[in-house]
Amino acid sequence: MGIPFYLQDWSSWLSPVVLADASCCYPLLLAGLLGLIVLVVVETSLLASIVTSWSRRPAVALPKPEQDYLSDPTCTQTQEALKQSESFNRAILNALPDLILRLRADGTYLDIKPTTAFPTYFPNLRVGENVRNVLPPPIAQQRLTMIATALQTGAMQVYEYPLTVQGQPLWQEARIMPLNAEEVLVVVRDLTERKRMEEALRQSEARLELAQQVAQVGYWQFDVEQGTRLWSELTFRHLGLDPTQPEPSWDELLQIVHLNDRATLQASAERAITNGIPYALDIRVVHPDGSIHYLEARAEPLLNAQGQVTQLIGTLLDITDRKGTEAALQEREAMLRAIGDNLPKGYIYQIVYEPGKGRYYTYLSAGIERLLGLKPEAVLANPQLMRQVGIAEDLVYADQVVQESLQNLTPIELQMRNRTAEGQIQWSSIRSVPRRLPDGRIVWDGVEVDITELKQIEAALRTSEEQFRRAFDDAPIGVSLVLPTGQFIKMNRRYCELIGYSEAELLELTFADVTHPDDQAADLEGFRQLLAGEIQAFHMEKRYITKQGDIVPVLLNTAMVRDEQGQPLYSIGHVQDIRERRQIERMKDEFISVVSHELRTPLTSIRGALGILESGVFNTRSDKARHMVQIALNNSDRLVRLVNDILTLERLQSGKVALVMESCSVAELMKQAIESVQALADEAGIGLVWQPLVAQVWAAPDLVVQTLTNLLGNAIKFSPSGGSVWLSAEIRSGDWRTIGSPRGTGTGHSNLLNDSAPLSVSTATSWVCFAVQDQGRGIPDHKLELIFEPFQQVDVSDSRKKGGTGLGLAICRNIVQQHGGRIWVESTLGSGSTFFLTLPYQPESNNGTA
Amino acid sequence: MELPKRILPKRILIVDDEEDIRDVVQVALEEFVGWQTCVATSGLEGLYIAQQETLDAILLDISMPDMDGFQLCEALQADPTTQLIPIIVLTANVLPRDHRRLADLNVAGIITKPFNPLTIGQQVAELLGWTD
Known part of the structure; x- marks a missing residue:
């Protein structure tokens, strides 16, 4: 083949x-x-x-x-x-x-x-x-x-x-x-390549679709010649239309567009079709549900060879979210600026640290000028200006804080002082948070606000708190805070001293624990009424039982401290130790009682004698009648003396007697006193022995003479007939508290007289010390102090016999004390007593100068 | 003046450290009610006399040195020979706080100073039920 x-x-x-x-x-x-x-x-x-x-x-x-x-x-x-x-x-x-x-x-x-x-x-x-x-x-x-x-x-x-x-x-x-x-x-x-291309195309289309879906881009085409439209699904959706329906007409489309954007779109579309000018617009469309959406509408004309527009190809992108974000961002920026510019005495800032370039400001709000007197633009240009207003030592600390923040990105929080243009110290609080940018820079967004007033308030508050703390701690009365449960939460020093417990011990106790059992019921009831708001304050005289078991009478004043809602927080109690007050009250009662008794005693005799005389019972017995008259007379005199002495003592004690002080000759004072009691001594057969001291004292002469006379009179009255009373004076030095050592006790009078030569002493602590010595029966030891109290004679009846009122020595003590001196007695029972009193010595050089 | 009721003859001890007051009380009791009186100038003396003498009553002052009226009262009541003698306190202490202490004493009565010398005898008699 x-x-x-x-x-x-x-x-x-x-x-x-x-x-x-x-x-x-x-x-x-x-x-x-x-x-x-x-x-x-x-x-x-x-x-x-x-x-x-x-x-x-x-x-x-x-x-x-x-x-x-x-x-x-x-x-x-x-x-x-x-x-x-x-x-x-x-x-x-x-x-x-x-x-x-x-x-x-x-x-x-x-x-x-x-x-x-x-x-x-x-x-x-x-x-x-x-x-x-x-x-x-x-x-x-x-x-x-x-x-x-x-x-x-x-x-x-x-x-x-x-x-x-x-x-x-x-x-x-x-x-x-x-x-x-x-x-x-x-x-x-061979279809391999075609298949590959088809696959690639398919994949590409899928990717495009996907990309459009992801980007939410709607795609559309408009054929100018035929007037037809081709829309992607998203184009429908962006316009709020149903993708399964046919594309709307242009007029229908315009109805969807927001009224305010219609003209713009219309004009842009016409220009694109007529002149081939592409457009990109942000338009609003109104969806059927009434919601407004922002769309970014773009169109690109396609031209033919003759330059005529045949098609428009375009996209629609829903930018509602972006618009929202943009609006929010703008809003936030405006807000930030508004905040920054309107901070009352303060400003916001941004500092950037750039490696190799150091720190510099990138933003400063306007408030910096009000606060520091620096213009924002000046500081932006030269940050060193900030250091000129800062206080040096605070800048050192601030630098440390910033350095630490730089290294560890720790927030900056510090308070520092600036010096204002007026030279005043201004306090700022500075806070900022660092963040590291991807490029290695560090940014601090911060705020600096004035806190001078706050600092002043703080200082005032501290002072106030300190004052309150001192007032609380050092208050002379006890203060305690007690919870509604009765538990102690705070107490001051005085309260602890009063109750004898330590603060730690009291914090374990309730007030009832330290309250006398007999007073607990009343105290708890008062506390209950306080808690219930039935009473605003509660007063009570109550007794505490100290840790040592002593009973301490106090006056309690307490009130409830409540919160804004009226709920009881704690009660605050003021506790006053009334032992002293009680003592004074007792003494006052005692004094009144004694005065009453002392006044009534002569009145009783007077009233009795006069009553008997008036009855006529002794009309025929003149000797008896004369005796009654004599009683009435004697007691009348005694009553007068008593009233006088009470008044004198009261005036001395209450400071109503103004001492007219002058430089007095000691010898002259002694002489006057001797003269005023000479007759009394002669009558009593008492010999007065005195030795004048040539010295001056600063004293009220009449009152000193009255005191010496009183002491001499007492000595005469209580000395046996034929005895002697001695008056002497000498200058002593040192604190009178030590002068009063019992040197004369039991040593007889000669000792004092032998030592009476003037001493060379420093003037500041020198005294003239008078001594009145008798040969009376002496005063028992337990009466040595007591006899200077009113109506505390050694022997009441004996004193009365001698015409005493029981107030003489009390008056003497008051007079001496008001001269800044002291009076005391040294005595040996059976041998006699020596009363001493001291007066401030005035050296010669100062004579007449005061 | 109203005539006093008939008062029986009595023997009274007056204890007071105030001589003038003793004199006045003595005169009042002897002259106006005709009683016999004896006096003591101190608490101790009063106790002694009370123990020695036969007495119908004791008029007792409170404020006295050494042994005061309270102490004498306790001593008298502690002593069997004197405890039955009625005691009337005659005192110038008239404030309530004085009387609180007096109330604790088992006494027949209290007469405050000053007193009316013309009626004190009558007062004593009434306190002791010596009137008919």
Whole structure:
């Protein structure tokens, strides 16, 4: 069997090299979908001519065309034309990328037209071989089936199939056309690249769709010439429309757009269509549910060769969230600025630390000028300005804090002082939080506010608290705070002293624990009424029992401290020790009682004597009557003396007697006193012995004479007839408390007189000490102090016999004390007593100067 | 003046450290009710006399040195020979606090100073139920 001419030609075209490299060339054949379509169109007509040409041939033994053509001398012109036609067909065939095969019905290859653009994958592919030995079994089977179908139906069978050759996935398309009853033409086309492209396109479209979905970009096309619209689903959705409905008209679309944005869109769309100007607008649309959405609408005109707009292609992006974010951001910035600029005496700032560049401000709100008198722009330009207003020592600390913040990113929180333009100290509170930027810079966003007033209030509060604490702690009365449970929560020093417990001990107790059992009921009841709000304050005289078991009478004043809701917090109690007051009250009562008694005693005699006289019972007994008159008279005198003395004492004690002090001669005072008792002494047969001291004292002379007279009078009254009374004076130095040492006790009078020479002493602590010495019966030790109290005579009746009122020594003591001196007595029972009194000594040099 | 009721003859001890008062009381009791009187100038003297003499009553001052009226009262009541003698306190202590202590004494009565010399005898008699 000979090889058909054109197959021989094919053989010569296909050099082995070309065959081997064919796989590199076939992608060139497929340039796109359009190209495929064109190919298919060309191929179909070509195949038709091939089929026609082959169909005319005998089924088995093909004649040699050359011979046929050449041996026909009658058709030279026709032959030439045919030759040209065949040549053309061959060129086309050769240009086809497809593998073209002629097969017998049983699958035997009869002709093979290889192609430069089609790889030969199957090494067994050659004429005479069967598809069963060439193709993988499933492909071969399918091929045979399809051949059979084509032969039976006479219709072209087209099918695609995947196969793997040398590990490569391939797609091929086979077209099987019956040539005659026994043969078919098989055109095999490689679809691998097309399939790959299709897949890539599909994936690309999917990605685009996905990207659009993700980016929420709606896509639309508007065909200007036809007036049609093509919208993506998201375009519908962004406009609040149903994607399953057809695209709305332009007018309908405009209705969706917010009224305020319609004109802009309309104008932009017209410009785009008319002038080919693209647009990008932010517009608002109103969804059917009434919600307003911001859309970013973009359109790009497509122009034809004449420069006319044929289409608008555009996108819609829902930027409602972004608009919201933008608005929020703007709002926040405005807010921050407003806060910063309106901080009352304060400002906000941002400082950046940049490695190698140091720290600098990047933002300062306007308040810095009000606070520190520095303009923000000036500080931004020169941060060192800030150091000029800071107080040096505070800057040192601030630098430490900033340094630490820089190293550890710890928040800055400090208070520091600045000096204002007026030179005042201003206190600032500075707070900021550092954060590290990705580029290594550190940023502090902070605020500095004025706390001068706060500091002043703090200081005032501290002072106030200190004052309160001192007032509380050092109060002369006991103060305690007690919970509604009765437990102590706080008490001052005085309270602890009063009750005898330590603070720690009291904190373990309730007030009832330290209250006298007999007073507990009343105290608890008062406390209950306080708690219940029935009374505002509670007063009570109660008794505490000290830790030592002593009973301490106190005056308790207590009130309840409540919170804003009126709930009792604690009670505050003021406790006054009334032992002293009680003592004074007792003494007052005692005094009144004694005075009453002392006044009534002479009155009793007077009243009795006069009553008896008046009855006339002694009308005839004149001696008896005279005795009664005498009683009345004596007691009247005594009453007068008593009243006078009481008044004198009261005036002295209450300070109503103004002492007219002057420089007095001691000798003169002594002389006057002696003279005033001389008659009394003479009458009693008592000798007065005195030795004048030449010295001056600062004293009220009358009162000193009265005192000396009183002492001398007592000495005379209580001395036995024939005895002596001594009056002496000397200058002594030192504290009068030590002067009063019992030097005279039991030593007799001579001792004093012998020592009476003036002493050389320092003036500041020098005294003139007077001494009145008698030879009386003496005073028992337990009465030595008592006799200076009112109505505390050693012997009441004896005193009265001597005309005493019981107030003389009390008056003397008051007078001496008011001179800043002291009076005391030293005595030996049976031998006599010596009364001493001291007055401030006035040295010669000071005479008359005071 | 209203005539006193008939008063029986009695013997009274007057204890007071005030001489003038003793004199006045003596005169009043002797002259106006005709009683016999004896006097003591101190508590100790009063106790002695009370133990020695036969007495119908004792008029007792309170404020006295050494042994005062309270002490004498206790001593008299402690002594069987004197405990039955009625005691009337005659005192210038007239304040309530004085009387609280007096109330503790088992005495027949209290007469305060100053007293009316014309009626003191009558007062004593009434306190002691010596009137008909």
